[in-house]
Amino acid sequence: MSTKTDKLLSVLKLQPVVPVLIIDDVATAVPLARALVAGGLKAIEITLRTPAALDALRAVADQVEGAVAGAGTILNAAQYEQAVKAGSQFIVSPGTTQELIDAANDSEIPLLPGAATASEVMGLREEGYDVMKFFPAEQAGGASYLKSLSSPLAGTLFCPTGGISLSNAKDYLSLPNVVCVGGSWVAPKELVAKGDWAGITRLAAEAFALKG
Template structure:
């Protein structure tokens, strides 16, 4: 296990579900992060899929001490730097590029990059990465595919994301090569827009009860 993997795992702190969040209004970032943390999900991934994302990361990172704020959907070195400067404590990408690897090598902020195929996973392994995002999980073969990888590439572990919800999360968490899962079901868009922080806290509390087998 690399030092950056250890750092990333310490930030996630055994959390079974990492909320994957899309924020369209930065003012929602603080109450949303607080609701998730109250429910037991301190580590969150705010995706760079909206114009409000970087400001949302800044606010959550600065104002919610109990939260561990990460940035997701990072596609290049520029976004890596912007998200790090905004206060992200970890960076998540749907894939791996040489540019991203270079940015991560020069930064104290750990990278969780995505890989799907055995070739991509082996390339990441050669680059010293042994904890990867598996995305889009359901569309790429789901838990059965990851189970098949657990023997030939036994020293690489995953955070599968994509198509995962309360009903199938345990299919992944029961696998020996899965550390946690990522999912948006704990902070649905409609509940965020409605400001239903109590409802989101309740969903987070249920998700936090999921555990590795």
């Protein structure tokens, strides 16, 4: 487990913000990913929420130099396998099931499992996980809730996702148990629709600067 945890942490520590993307049109995937990488955001989560997602993931994994493509919204073992075959280097789930844990155990590609309560975190720790996605972050209690978990559940690291923006990202990033945050604000739909890749690179660079 520790080798996979190291592999996952090496991805999550690349940057303070992991872009969470919903891609409707495969044609936008490569230029969008290139724009994010140019701004410093190399690890990119493409969510399996659209028919185009797997093809978009494959295109980014194959064609975007410097990108570390991951798959999000993975709900079952079949999707896990499809995402890995498409080139995903990390897998993200909104919650956790035994089926997903079994799929992760059978794969070389690490899972960032979702948790929202102390009991879920404890259950994942029993399975050998100490790096998790906290989702939906704002709706589940926000930075103050996550801060309150840091002492009783010491040694657990989180990537909070859900409702996070440039304005509140630092509230999370300042916590000792947060390794990075996930956010969709770095790739707004209107900029993607216009093909404003320079605008997206600026937003990515602004997000990358939160590291300081």
